[in-house]
Amino acid sequence: DTEVTQTPKHLVMGMTNKKSLKCEQHMGHRAMYWYKQKAKKPPELMFVYSYEKLSINESVPSRFSPECPNSSLLNLHLHALQPEDSALYLCASSQEKYNEQFFGPGTRLTVL
Amino acid sequence: RKEVEQDPGPFNVPEGATVAFNCTYSNSASQSFFWYRQDCRKEPKLLMSVYSSGNEDGRFTAQLNRASQYISLLIRDSKLSDSATYLCVVNRGYSSASKIIFGSGTRLSIRP
Numbered sequence: 001d002t003e004v005t006q007t008p009k010h011l012v013m014g015m016t017n018k019k020s021l022k023c024e025q026h027m028g029h030r031a032m033y034w035y036k037q038k039a040k041k042p043p044e045l046m047f048v049y050s051y052e053k054l055s056i057n058e059s060v061p062s063r064f065s066p067e068c069p070n071s072s073l074l075n076l077h078l079h080a081l082q083p084e085d086s087a088l089y090l091c092a093s094s095q096e097k098y099n100e101q102f103f104g105p106g107t108r109l110t111v112l
Numbered sequence: 113r114k115e116v117e118q119d120p121g122p123f124n125v126p127e128g129a130t131v132a133f134n135c136t137y138s139n140s141a142s143q144s145f146f147w148y149r150q151d152c153r154k155e156p157k158l159l160m161s162v163y164s165s166g167n168e169d170g171r172f173t174a175q176l177n178r179a180s181q182y183i184s185l186l187i188r189d190s191k192l193s194d195s196a197t198y199l200c201v202v203n204r205g206y207s208s209a210s211k212i213i214f215g216s217g218t219r220l221s222i223r224p
Contacts, residue, residue, distance in 0.1 A: 033212075041216070042199055042214035042215065042216050042217050043156065043199075043214050044214075045211075045212050045214075048212070056211075056212075090155055090156075098143065098144055098203040098212070099144075100146060100158050100161055101146075101158065101201075102158065103155035103156050103157070104155060105154070105155050106155050
C-alpha cells in the first residue's frame with residue numbers, strides 16, 4: 001500500500017465551528033507532515049511529526065492543533081478559523097524526516 | 113531574496129522538445145533535494161531525488177551542483193502529459209533549525 005489517504009475531500013465550516021482533518025498511511029513511514037497550499041502558490045509547511053512526536057511547528061496559529069495518535073494517523077484539529085485559512089491542506093509522509101515525501105490528495109477547506 | 117528560487121516560467125514548448133529547469137538555493141547547509149510535479153488542483157507527486165552524481169529516470173535527468181548551489185531537471189522528448197508545475201524541494205539541515213522549503217514552481221506547458 002503506497003497511498004496516503006485524507007478525509008474529508010472537501011470541508012466548509014463557519015468561523016465558530018470545530019472540525020478535524022484526518023490523514024492515514026500504511027507504508028510504515030515514521031515522519032508525517034501537514035502543509036497548507038493557496039492557489040498558484042507552493043505548499044507551505046505547517047507541522048512535522050517524527051516518530052509520533054512533534055518535530056517542527058512553523059509558527060502556526062494555535063487555531064490549528066495537530067495530533068498524532070499513532071504512527072499511521074495524523075489529525076489536524078481546526079477551531080475558530082478565519083476566511084483567509086481557506087486553502088488546500090495536504091498531508092504527506094516519508095520513511096524518515098527529510099526523505100522523499102508522498103502526499104495525500106488533500107482536503108479543500110472553505111471557511112465562511 | 114528567497115532561500116530557494118526557481119525559473120519563473122511559464123515554459124511553453126512543442127512536443128518532442130528538450131526543456132531544462134533550474135532551482136537555486138542560498139543555504140550551503142542544505143542536505144537533500146527533490147523534484148516534484150503538481151497537476152492543477154492535485155497533490156504534488158515525487159518525480160525524483162537529486163544526488164551529486166546525477167540521476168536519470170527515463171526521459172528525466174536531475175543534477176545537483178553543490179559548488180554553485182543549484183539543482184536542475186532536464187526533460188527530453190517532452191510529451192503532452194508532461195504539462196504541469198514542477199516544484200523543487202530543499203531540505204536544510206538536520207538540526208532544530210532545519211527547514212523544508214519548496215520553490216515557487218515552474219509551469220510547463222507542452223503544445224502539440
